[in-house]
Amino acid sequence: MFSDGKIIELETKSSEKFLTHLKPNNSKHLVSRSKNSFLAKKRFTAPDNKCGIRLDSIIGYNGKFSAENLIWNSDNEFFASSIGSTLCVEDLKTGQQKILTSHHEDITCVAMKTDMTQMASVSSYLLNICLSGEENLLPKCQIVIWDCANLSKATNLFHKNASSVTCLKFSTDDRFLISCADYKCPSLLIWSTHDYSELVYIQNFNYIINDLVWNPYKCNELIIGSCNKALLKCSIEEKGYKKACLSVTEFDIPHAITDLYSIFDFTAVTFGAENWIFAATTTGLVTVWNLKNNSCFLNWKADSSEIDYLVNCKQKLITGSNKGNLKFWNIGSYEEIKKDKKESFVIENEIHLNGSIKSCNFDSSLEIGIIGTSKNTLWYVNWKEESSVRIVSTHSSKINQLMCIEDKYISSVSDDGCLNLWSIKDRERLIQFEVKVAALCQILVRLDGKGFRNKNIPDKGNMVIVGYADGSIRLYSIEEKNIISKFKPFARSVTSITFCEGTNNILAGSSDGLMAVIDLNEGMTTRILEEHKGSSITSLDSIYSDEKKMNFWCASSHNGISIWSCKWSENVIQMVDWLSFPVNDTDIEISKNSPTLAFFEPKSSQKSQIDTLIYTGHGLKKNVLFYDFIKKELVRKMEMSESAECLAISPRQNILAFGTKTRLLQIKDYNHGTFQDFAQHSDTVSSVCFSSDGKKLFSSSFNEIFIWNVNV
Numbered sequence: 001m002f003s004d005g006k007i008i009e010l011e012t013k014s015s016e017k018f019l020t021h022l023k024p025n026n027s028k029h030l031v032s033r034s035k036n037s038f039l040a041k042k043r044f045t046a047p048d049n050k051c052g053i054r055l056d057s058i059i060g061y062n063g064k065f066s067a068e069n070l071i072w073n074s075d076n077e078f079f080a081s082s083i084g085s086t087l088c089v090e091d092l093k094t095g096q097q098k099i100l101t102s103h104h105e106d107i108t109c110v111a112m113k114t115d116m117t118q119m120a121s122v123s124s125y126l127l128n129i130c131l132s133g134e135e136n137l138l139p140k141c142q143i144v145i146w147d148c149a150n151l152s153k154a155t156n157l158f159h160k161n162a163s164s165v166t167c168l169k170f171s172t173d174d175r176f177l178i179s180c181a182d183y184k185c186p187s188l189l190i191w192s193t194h195d196y197s198e199l200v201y202i203q204n205f206n207y208i209i210n211d212l213v214w215n216p217y218k219c220n221e222l223i224i225g226s227c228n229k230a231l232l233k234c235s236i237e238e239k240g241y242k243k244a245c246l247s248v249t250e251f252d253i254p255h256a257i258t259d260l261y262s263i264f265d266f267t268a269v270t271f272g273a274e275n276w277i278f279a280a281t282t283t284g285l286v287t288v289w290n291l292k293n294n295s296c297f298l299n300w301k302a303d304s305s306e307i308d309y310l311v312n313c314k315q316k317l318i319t320g321s322n323k324g325n326l327k328f329w330n331i332g333s334y335e336e337i338k339k340d341k342k343e344s345f346v347i348e349n350e351i352h353l354n355g356s357i358k359s360c361n362f363d364s365s366l367e368i369g370i371i372g373t374s375k376n377t378l379w380y381v382n383w384k385e386e387s388s389v390r391i392v393s394t395h396s397s398k399i400n401q402l403m404c405i406e407d408k409y410i411s412s413v414s415d416d417g418c419l420n421l422w423s424i425k426d427r428e429r430l431i432q433f434e435v436k437v438a439a440l441c442q443i444l445v446r447l448d449g450k451g452f453r454n455k456n457i458p459d460k461g462n463m464v465i466v467g468y469a470d471g472s473i474r475l476y477s478i479e480e481k482n483i484i485s486k487f488k489p490f491a492r493s494v495t496s497i498t499f500c501e502g503t504n505n506i507l508a509g510s511s512d513g514l515m516a517v518i519d520l521n522e523g524m525t526t527r528i529l530e531e532h533k534g535s536s537i538t539s540l541d542s543i544y545s546d547e548k549k550m551n552f553w554c555a556s557s558h559n560g561i562s563i564w565s566c567k568w569s570e571n572v573i574q575m576v577d578w579l580s581f582p583v584n585d586t587d588i589e590i591s592k593n594s595p596t597l598a599f600f601e602p603k604s605s606q607k608s609q610i611d612t613l614i615y616t617g618h619g620l621k622k623n624v625l626f627y628d629f630i631k632k633e634l635v636r637k638m639e640m641s642e643s644a645e646c647l648a649i650s651p652r653q654n655i656l657a658f659g660t661k662t663r664l665l666q667i668k669d670y671n672h673g674t675f676q677d678f679a680q681h682s683d684t685v686s687s688v689c690f691s692s693d694g695k696k697l698f699s700s701s702f703n704e705i706f707i708w709n710v711n712v
Contacts, residue, residue: 022183024227026265026282027308027322027356027374028210029182030108030164032124033065033702037684039104040642040662043677052655052667052676052712053697057097058088059410059427059705060394063358063372067166068109069121070359070378072370076116078148079370081359081378081392082107084682084704087121089151092391095426098151101680102144109168111177113193118154119146120177124164141165143179145196157196159189161203167212173219176236180209183227190236190244199244200236207232211308213269213277223277225266229253231279233294251294257287268319270310273334280307280319288337298337300345302327309357313366320357324373325350328366328383351388353379376703393429395420399700400440402687403464405478410698411464412705413439419466419476424696424707433476433483438469443497443506445520452504453521456484467494467508473518489516489525495537500551501544503568509537513557517573529564531575532557538595543603543610552629554613556596561615563629577629581617594643601626602651614656616644624656624668638673642666646687652694654712659685665699665706680706 023029046052060083062069069082080089085103087110090096103123112119122143141164143157159165162181170177174193181187186208190200207226215221224232231251238244261283268280275291284303287296302319309320317329328349331337355375362369370391371379378392397415404410409430410422415438421431445463457463461479468474471490476483490510497508504521513532516525535557542553553564560580566573581596596617600610611630616623622640624647627633642660649656650670658666661684668675681701688699690710697708 024183024208024210024265026210026227026267027306028067028265028267029166029208030065030067030124032164033106033683035683037661037663040660040664040677040679042641043664043679044641044675045679046676051678053665053678053708053710055099055101055678055680055706056696056709057427057707058083058086058099059392059422059707060084060703061372061376061378061392062106062703063355063374063376063378064396065106065124066108067358068111068168069107070361070370070372071110071112071119072361073112073116074363074368078112078116080110080112080119081372082110082121083394084701085123086680086682086704087146099680100146100151100153102153102156103142104682105142106682108141108164109166111168111170112148113170113174114172115174116148117174118193119148120144120157120168120170121146122159122165122168122179125162139163141179141181143168155196157191159187160201161185162187167209169212169214171214171219171222172216175219176214178212178222180205180212180224183208188246190246192242197242199238199242200246202246210265210267211269213271216271217274223269223271223279225269225279227265229258229264229266231266231269231289233291249294251289251296254296254299257285257296257299261285267306267308268310270312272312276334278310278312278317280310282306284321286310286317286319302329302345309360311360311362311366313364316366318360318362318366318369320360320371322356324353324355324357326353326357326371326381349383349386351381351386353377353388390429392427394705395703397438398702399686399705400438401442402689402698402700402705403442403444404689404691404696404698405444405462405464407691407693407696409478410705410707411442411444412700413442413466414703415439417468419464421478422705427707431478431481433466433474435468435474437472438493439466440469440493441467441496443499445499445506454485454523457520458484465497465499465506467497469493471510473497473506473508475520485523487518487523487525489518490514496540496555498540498542498553500542500553500566503551505568507540507542507553507555509540509555509557511536513537513559515540515555527573529573531555531562531578532559535559539597539599541599543600545609547609552600552610554598554600554615554629556598556615556617558596561596561598561613561617563613577632579615579627595645597644597647599647599649602649602653604651604653614647614649616640616647616658624658638668640666640668641675641677645684648688648690648697650690650694650710651692654694655710657688657690657697657699659688659699659701663701665708667697 071080087100089098105123110121125139140158145154147154163184164182167180177191186205188202211225220236233249264281286302288298303321305321305323330346355373359372380389395414417435419433472488474486493511513535515529517527539556551566563577598615601612613627623637625637626635644658646659656668665678683702699706
């Protein structure tokens with residue numbers, strides 16, 4: 001089914017260059033997220049017109065590990081933000097998304113030309129990647145220039161010898177693009193946007209740059225806010241074709257400020273009237289400077305915490321802090337400011353958001369804006385209505401499992417302790433249940449008014465059962481939006497749960513290999529199974545056989561896979577088969593890192609009685625195997641190019657979906673074993689699941705959720 005593709009090879013090489021430098025004591029410099037994943041050295045990509053799945057939309061926003069990664073132009077209704085290594089352009093009226101993929105690591109900053117013909121995005125360095133076959137000796141950050149008319153990549157640039165870029169901005173006349181590397185190796189690079197040739201490159205810049213702003217009145221000039229009380233005025237002096245130099249002037253800080261604060265950084269800068277700038281500090285101070293004589297003539301305490309965002313329009317000023325304080329100031333007329341009248345500065349409005357202000361875009365009047373916070377949330381703020389509305393959100397930590405509910409909703413559980421319910425259509429978060437313990441697994445129980453005597457369990461609707469890292473299990477009603485009950489069957493983490501169809505029981509597995517049969521009516525454990533003891537349960541599944549009038553279970557761990565038959569009427573539970581995998585000494589580490597996964601083949605109209613188990617596990621070879629557990633014989637096997645971290649089987653029985661530690665989402669033809677790779681994720685693909693009709697596929701990597709259309 002899948003053919004006519006091509007193999008893409010990437011050279012990857014780790015570097016330890018940037019591991020010893022101390023981070024400045026401010027919020028402007030990013031801490032790169034630690035990743036255990038790595039890029040696949042080979043991947044099979046199909047032609048666009050023969051892809052088995054197509055990325056439709058994304059849920060999420062990355063504010064925790066990015067800054068200035070939001071673009072919103074209210075006049076042209078253009079909106080873009082990043083999540084992981086993807087840039088998402090969205091029509092806020094229709095909700096339609098266009099996903100731009102060219103980066104391999106997390107995007108940290110985005111920028112837009114003032115004429116809106118091009119935008120730029122930059123990703124952090126974690127893996128040294130040869131994208132063009134050149135000798136790659138120094139770490140570098142990838143910058144992609146995008147054509148805004150057709151939303152396609154125009155060219156690739158690289159900021160050499162950098163681990164992360166903290167500032168990426170076009171000049172006000174669109175002639176220049178500047179990128180500034182972070183504290184680990186401070187450097188500055190300026191390109192000519194005519195052909196994106198390098199004009200200025202300062203590898204060992206003497207200042208650690210926190211923020212910068214281009215002069216709207218003198219387009220070759222910019223102001224830089226730096227660490228250690230340094231505020232700089234820089235001018236680009238062009239010297240012929242493709243040649244330029246940068247002159248730097250450091251401002252003198254008044255003793256009135258240094259006497260009060262001996263240590264501080266300039267963390268935000270913006271222009272006011274011609275020849276005036278506002279510069280904010282880590283101490284919450286806002287200073288006003290005259291560029292004619294490079295002097296500070298006014299300052300005031302605008303916040304109790306570090307100010308990371310400033311924007312000015314006439315008599316209005318907005319400040320945003322690393323504690324989530326967004327303040328709207330009336331600063332009076334410039335004549336009053338000249339007279340040093342601090343009493344003219346009045347806070348007209350203030351909104352507290354749920355995290356550090358990381359990105360801000362307001363309209364020309366500063367009345368409405370979109371703000372990104374460190375809690376991975378995008379907010380719509382309207383000062384006139386004194387309102388703030390959450391428009392995009394996601395988990396703050398790794399998503400452990402996805403589940404589709406009624407083909408309308410996705411539920412996700414995460415290390416942040418949250419169970420979130422999302423609308424597939426508009427990607428809004430509808431419900432959130434939060435616990436201060438990591439949520440590791442979940443299962444859906446459809447309530448039909450039969451079987452449950454427990455009065456707390458509703459007669460109808462959907463119940464989601466979640467397992468947590470402290471060994472507890474909680475039951476939630478989706479329709480009533482409340483918790484039904486809680487019990488704690490294990491001392492260790494609950495790693496997998498399955499519901500036993502036709503009964504009142506669930507089967508839960510723990511990280512120490514114990515399995516518990518739990519009666520939901522009584523809320524108590526009726527049996528403990530110890531066959532996998534000592535090895536974490538990595539998957540559980542259950543089916544009901546109409547023919548044999550019994551349930552079958554399968555449980556997997558690194559020790560192997562067990563298959564059980566259960567006759568509830570006779571209170572009989574017995575293991576009927578055990579599958580193990582040969583592993584040699586050289587595969588011990590691989591076996592530790594690759595989970596064993598086993599699921600029963602789904603029922604279909606062609607085959608109502610299930611007799612096949614589909615599983616993959618660590619061993620001498622990477623295979624997915626089809627096993628007849630009634631006849632106890634191997635039916636067939638397919639080779640895999642990568643070890644699977646997660647597995648989903650389409651209800652249509654036409655494709656299998658795998659997530660890998662090499663950041664690939666791989667789909668494989670159910671019958672022929674041919675496959676396609678999709679490399680849009682930025683980390684290990686930790687969960688995959690299909691909708692019940694098989695028309696949608698969902699995948700997650702860290703805190704990003706991808707929604708795919710299935711084309712086969």
